[in-house]
Structure formats: structure tokens, C-alpha cells
Amino acid sequence: MTVPPPIAMLAELTHRCPLACPYCSNPTELLGRADELETEVWADLFRQAADLGVLQLHLSGGEPASRTDIVELVRAARDAGLYTNLITSGIGLTPRRLDALEAAGMDHIQLSLQGTNAGLADWIGGYKGGFDRKMQVAAEIKERGIPLTLNAVMHRHNLDDLEQTIDLAVELGARRLEVACVQFHGWATRNRAQLLPTREQTETAKRIVAEAEARLRGILAFDFVPPDYYADYPKACMGGWGSAGLNVTPNGTVLPCHAAESIPHLTFDNVRERRLAEIWYDSAAFNAYRGTDWLPEPCQSCDRKEIDFGGCRCQAMALVGDAGVTDPVCRKSPQHSVVQGILDSVAPGDAPEFLFRGKKPAEARRKEPT
């Protein structure tokens, strides 16, 4: 198999974040500031990535603006020739910093949205005042004409506000709206009972997105990630393991996808010890589930194997304890009953308390939306 060069790199610059979303894709063991790579190490990594074939760089976190060197990092990324996207909650982006980021060549901002009103958004984000601050930042972004995508993370508690979410995206001048239903990794798995939407919500969301997409052609583009527990077939996670993209954690660990550390038998290389090209092409972790040769049945004899590569490894790990089996979300999976069982247990009405990101169960307190 010839391995293509990667197209995109997600740089998780830090795990620090003022918010505490209960579905955060960061691992449940969060790294601290002392673990983070230095500015020069990131800058060198960006050059290595560009040499390797990476075109798109996503600067993410945690909250990337928690890094005091974020402007320098954006400049380094642009100097390396990368398309530079800042994935942010907006908190910490003062007007002065936005000016500096623009001057440094930042290409695009992806702004996360926890909810369409302060009560809901600040409850989900676990950060009082966050929504108002975000709306101010969004206005600053609009005024400057910085290309904006709104990333609305959707789940049981805000999926009913989808229409308002779409209206808000238009109002904020976003060119693109990601309607991203929560994927169950990391913190989200712990909060699955509270986050999983109902089948009815899922069907309504599909209808609303299709209608809005037609109505808003040329005004707002959509990317819709439906909840895959309700799908017939899984998604091609990361476009296939080790095929299109890679992730770097705050301490320089290189992963085939953000949740890959949940697979205990894999060991991952670090950019402090190995060149990125070597990690991409030669490391055991990147080769573990690459291509289709490793696929078990029923995938091996399925005509969708070049489309979804057997689905998500981390999901197989999380649901049935084996990263090497067909994604149980697939209705052809012999273990699909596990997903069915979870769906059957979705009870409308009250759910247990959220476990907010970074909080221990004892500290978790449910704040009702006001």
C-alpha cells in the first residue's frame, strides 16, 4: 500500500480552557501548562508538517488563545506556508489580539457555540458570562471580515434550538455552519446519558438542515455531522486511519486521531524524539489500522470498506473493548446490539447530572439553565 502524505494537522496547543464543556474531545487526563511544547518546537513542527505535505493547520486546544504565544504560532504557521485556522471558544480574543492575529496572517476562525442564549450556553460551557463575551468576539470578527465558521456542537439539550442556531450563524456573518452532533469520546462518553439525542430529535434535525441548506444557498454553507448511533453505517473516521490527517497533543505526542490514546495497546511517538515524516510513514501506531488489509469480517467482504474503512477504532474500543473490530455503530456489526441497547435506554426527560470537563465527579454540580 502506498501511503499518501497527510493533508491536515490538528495542533492541540494546550488543554487549558476557561470552559468546561461536558463533551470536550480532550482526553479525561488533561495535560497542564508545564507539559506543553515550547514556541520554537511548534514552529519547527509546522515546517516539518508543510514539508510532509500538510496544507491545512488547525490550531486548537483546549483554548488556543490560552497560549500567550498564539500570535507567534500563527505567524510561524503562515511562514511555513500552511493555511491557518484557529479553533476557539472566543474567550481571550481581545480586539488587540484579533488585530495581531490578522496581521500575523491567520486565515480563518472556527468559533464554537455551546448554545444560542446565555442561560443554556453558560450552563453547557460551565462558564458564566462566556456567551456574552463570545458574542462580542463574534461581532469583532465580523467587523474585521475574518472568514468565520460557526461550530455548533449539538446534543439533546440544544438540538431543539437548531433553527435559532442557523439564524444566529447568518446574523453573525458566518460563511459556514457546522452542525456537529456530539461524538462519544473522552468526556462525552462519561456524559452520554445526558447528551444522546432522541431519534425524533435526530430526524427533525436532518429535515431542518436540509431545508435551511436549500434556502440559504450562497449565504451559508453547511456541514452536518448527524449522531452516528442512529446511522446505518459508520463514518470514515479521519478519512481513514493514517490517511489524511494527524493530531498533535500539547506535549508533542502524535496521534492518528484525537481519541487514539484511548486504545491501550498502541504506543505513540513524540515530536521531541522523532521526525514527523518518520512518525507518519513508519510508526507502528500509524500503521496499525491503515488501509483495509487489517479489516475483520464483515468489513473485509463489504463493498463499503473503501468508503468508511470499518468506521471508528476508538468507538469500537469504547463500546466493545476491542479497537480491531467493525465499528459497532454499523448495523452489519455482530456487536450492533450494544448500540441498540444504548439507544433503547435514552429516556426523554430528566437525565443524571453532567460531569463537566476537568471536574471530579464529586465537584460536578448541575446548574439549571436560567
Next chain:
Amino acid sequence: MNLVLAPTDRPYLPRGVRVVEDRVRGGRVLLAPEKAIALDAIGDAILGRVTGAASFAEIVADLAATYDAPEAQISEDVQRFMVGLRARMFLGVKP
């Protein structure tokens, strides 16, 4: 919104969208928010003429002359390509 370009419309690449050399894979690539699209020879020829000043009709005429192809055919190809980009918000249009 009807995204079909009128002959006098002048397409342009909005902020955050650009065409660059792909120095690893070769060829040229359209970079847009969270998307990279490898351009084939036709796409590259079309976008190479998108300046913000040239009208749709001028771009089509130029391509037809350069490639010695019927204008009607070229017009159809360019229209399809541009409508696709507009739907993704990768192309702006000035009247």
C-alpha cells in the same frame, strides 16, 4: 438563492480562499476554510482567470480562444464549476 452567474458578473476569490502550489504532490490546490481541493487542469485554468476584474463572459471567451473549444461547451463547464464553489462559499461575485 440562484447561484448561476450572469455574463457580466465578475467572480472573485473571497478572503480566506486562495490558490497555491502544492510543492509535495505537485499541481495547484485551492485552499479554503478547512478544505483543500486539488485542481485539475481545467479548474486551474478557470481559477487562473478569476481576478475580480474579468467578467464571466470574458473568462469563457478567453478559455475558448486558448483551448480552441466551442464557447457554449466552455460556458457550461465554467458555470458548473463556479456554482459548485459558490455553494461552498468559496467564490464571490460582483455585478
